[in-house]
Amino acid sequence: MENPVNFRDAVYMLVGSIPEGRLMTYGQIAALAGSPRSARIVGGIAHYGDPVLPWQRVVNRHGYLASGYPGGRTAHQVALEKEGVVIRRQRAPIEKLIWWPEQILPDL
DNA sequence: CGTGTGACGCGAG
DNA sequence: CCTCGCGCCACAC
Numbered sequence: 001m002e003n004p005v006n007f008r009d010a011v012y013m014l015v016g017s018i019p020e021g022r023l024m025t026y027g028q029i030a031a032l033a034g035s036p037r038s039a040r041i042v043g044g045i046a047h048y049g050d051p052v053l054p055w056q057r058v059v060n061r062h063g064y065l066a067s068g069y070p071g072g073r074t075a076h077q078v079a080l081e082k083e084g085v086v087i088r089r090q091r092a093p094i095e096k097l098i099w100w101p102e103q104i105l106p107d108l
Numbered sequence: 109c110g111t112g113t114g115a116c117g118c119g120a121g
Numbered sequence: 122c123c124t125c126g127c128g129c130c131a132c133a134c
Contacts, residue, residue, distance in 0.1 A: 040130075
């Protein structure tokens, strides 16, 4: 059985599964969705996709805030800080907050 | 059905 | 730590 879920649907599923206060990267989501080199596509889906999903929990490889987030980086920062994520110099501590669906990390 | 992206990633300087 | 350049590829139109 091939993957019955389209890339985009897989992205939706993954983004929707990110716990509050945790983060995932575009590349990581792309890889888990079955297309490791489509990180940019995830960004595109974030732009055109369902605005209800917690896109604020998706950041780039370095933890930097999304340049195209509705309302700009400021809005992105506010959304994350609401979940307790501390942003410093436009960057989130991705190393500590990254969420891995297949791996339960010990309590922080 | 062809074309142009881009909320990315990564190497190199 | 920073900037610059280019390959990538599903998606919107």
